[in-house]
Amino acid sequence: MDSEINSKANLQDILNTLEVDRKKIAETYQTSYILFGLALVILLVGLFIRFVALGIIGCLVPLIIGIVMYFRIDEDVKKYKLTYKMSVVGAxxxxxxDTLTITPQSGLPEYEFISxxxxxxxxxxxxxQDLISGIADKTSFWFAEVHAEYKTETRTKNGTRTEWHTIFKGIVFVADFNKNFEVSTVVRPKSFGDSIGAWFSKNVFSFGNTEVVQLENIDFDNKFVTYSRNQIEARYILTPAMMERILDLNSKSDDTISISFIHSKMYIAFPLSHNYFEPPIHSSxxxxxxxxxxxxxxxFMQDIVHELDLNTRIWGKE
Known part of the structure; x- marks a missing residue:
């Protein structure tokens, strides 16, 4: 009991110290914004009274000071965020x-995202960023925020215009499934197929020898498309109980999830727009x-282990 009280007291001390840092950062940003606004006003006044050179020269002083202040605080911001994640979120x-840990500067490796x-x-x-890992009973799991993009380049009269498009933004969850799958089985949203054509030139999922798996759950087939190179193994994984659990899990998510079973792991992609585990700067x-x-x-992520009954070891790794 005493250790719990001491822990909460220590956390409060950390928050009190970080609040001082936060106010300093917020005030610096606010001052920078005011200087940027002042520079704009001076420039507009110079244009209005037709002293363009005076307006440009006059706006440079607050503009330069504002830029210097804005970028000098950058290291303090990084330190503030890291301390918050390690000390506050970590606690x-x-x-x-008790097994959960956060590693702010790590995440899901790109090669694993692709594979x-x-x-x-x-x-x-x-x-x-923000890799969180832990163990729920017998099951190891980890997840991280991911933002993956691809680019398109269009030729214009003035050169080449590059545009960035989001492939995925959200959280990718990974769990040990305690089974070495012979082939991969992938469950994607039904609507996902509509956009495959636009991305076909950069395809990384081989459709060779891959078949659409027809399952016996109509609701599941209406929501998802399942691909596998082994129909028997796919049905062995996606039992009636597992499909019901996936549908239930999907109903609790903001957007339709994607799932894959590869090697000995299960991957779940949760599309999310919110950036988690970030400390406030302009609020207390x-x-x-x-x-x-x-x-x-x-x-929610930890509950997936129980939602999908991953602790029931019906298979063993071969």
Whole structure:
């Protein structure tokens, strides 16, 4: 009991210290924004009174000061965010599961994102962060935020225009399925097939010898398309109970999930627009619901192990 009280007291001390840092950062940003606004006003006044040169010269002083302040605070912001994630989020995770850890500067490696076969497009730009890992009973699991994009280039009169398109933005969850699958089985949203043509030139999922698996759950087949190179193994994985659990899990997600079973792992992609585990800068840290949203998504991810009954070891790794 004493250790729990001491832990909460230490966390409060950390939050109090970080709140001082947050206010300094927020005030610096606010001052920078004011200087940017002042530079714009001076420039507009110069244009209005037809002293363009005076307006340009006059706006440079607050503009340069604002830019210097904005970028000088960058290292403090990085330190503030890292401390928050390691000390505040890291401590809060222990209340859910003592094995949970967060590694802010790590994530899901790009090669694993590609080898999961959840997507048909190879990323041209890939960002990942905030790797959280743990063990629920017998099952190891981990997940991270991922933003993968591909680019298209269009020739114009002035050269080449590059546009970036999102392949996936959200959380990719990985769990040990305790079975070495002979082939890959991939479950994608029904609507996913509509966009395959646009990405076909960068296809990374081989459709050779791959068949659409017809399953006995009509609701499941209406929501998802299942691909596999082994119909028997696919049905062995996607039992009636597993399909019902996946449908139930999908109903709790904001958007339709994608799942793959490859080697000895299960991958689940959850499309999400919210960026989790980031500390506030322009609002206080000292509020009771500070971590509510972040911890709810962690609890949701951990519950997948129970939702899909991954702790029932019906197979053993060969």
């Amino acid at each position: 809060a995770l222990k209340d859910i599961n 999961s076969e959840l997507f048909t497009t190879r990323p041209d730009r890939y960002k990942t 840290l000292l509020v009771p619901d500070l971590l509510t949203s972040d911890l709810s998504i962690v609890q």
